[in-house]
Amino acid sequence: MIDIQNVNKWFDDFHVLKNISMSVAKGEVIVVCGPSGSGKSTLIKCVNGLEPFQKGTITVNDVSVGAKDTNLPELRSHIGMVFQNFELFPHMTAMQNICLSQLKVLGRSQSEAQDRTNTLLDRVGLEGLGFKYSSELSGGQQQRVAIARALAMDPFAMLFDEPTSALDPEMINEVLEVMQELARDDGMTMMVVTHEMGFARRVADRVIFMDEGEIVEDANTDDFFGTPRSDRAQLFLSKILQH
């Protein structure tokens, strides 16, 4: 589904991604973790072409992301993305946030889009809150609206870029539960950048550990938490699992 081959990216002189190769199969849930600054957020933004990369190839559903003749808006409309800071549109209600791309990209009718939005709001536990603006919603609610907004496009894969990092602790679980249901019930293909190791252990099929722009470890979840092979991953886990 997602195939990344020898991707290199530089921000001016800074080599932020070094020879990254990995893949996500259909229906698979991959967690990408690692210390901040390791390039994981940059990597996930390369997958749908929000960040350009200089070398290597990324294909999603056999479409090359970096190729010049690729219709990126068309490709992105099939890949859902959820951001660390939610990025709800503050001048629109939750309903309008979720309807916008259904109307403008998919060409659904107003009533069709609203029906779909109501179904999705129910699903993420926000029944009847469609009329609220993002400033009237808690962080956890905003992130669930953002997930519903991505799902409204019927994506074949979902990218999550640190979806719980900006949340107060008591709101993290409500978001993780929605993500977990999505993986279990829908068999959604998911690439998740997160520090939530509990979520990784419960939901992920594989865990990828990145440090300083490289993939240090790419292992099945059980192996990763059982016996990480690299010292760096062991050190990271020991720090993060202490609390």
Add this chain to the structure above:
Amino acid sequence: MLAAFDFGVIGRNLPYLWEGMQLSLLLTGLSAFGSIVLGTILALMRLSGIKLFQWIGAVWVNFFRSLPLLLVIFWFYFLVPVVVQQQVDAFQSALIGFVLFEAAYYCEIMRSGILSISRGQAWAGYALGLRYSQTMRYIVLPQAFRNMLPILLTQTIILFQDTSLVFVVGLADFMTSAVNVAQRDSRLIELYVFAAFVYLVMCYFGSLYVKHLQQKMHR
């Protein structure tokens, strides 16, 4: 001393002065609309990834900001008829001059407005499959306008004052009408005091409204 003044001249000429005010307001409204649209396009050009567009936007802004407005008004009054090869009335040539000139200022306001919207907002639009034009139209520009509304209105108040410069091409705006009455009836002081009073009141209340709007937005 005050007996020497005859403020009744204002009352007698009020319909004529009101006609002038209507022209001032029309010119301000049309110029503001046109130059906000053009200024927004210029701002998008300056912020685009295309070198040529960036260059055009930068040259436009620097060119018009380096010229006195009075010169631009004169210039278009004499230039436009030559270019289009027919008589153009003073209102049209003044309007064109104002739109092209003021667009340079509105461009810089809109540019900072667009830059005030976080990159993540545009990313979210693109990630949903929206094109550049859709992302700008539905997500970035509405927020940029909203954030910049007080400054856009302040610039429009300045524009309203600047429209008095059409005096030089003989267009009968409020200022020109006041001058006409003043000279015809030899009531210079009365009319100039009245004109100053009208501009002062209108612009002062305009500024108060802007302040009110700013406070409302910060709440």
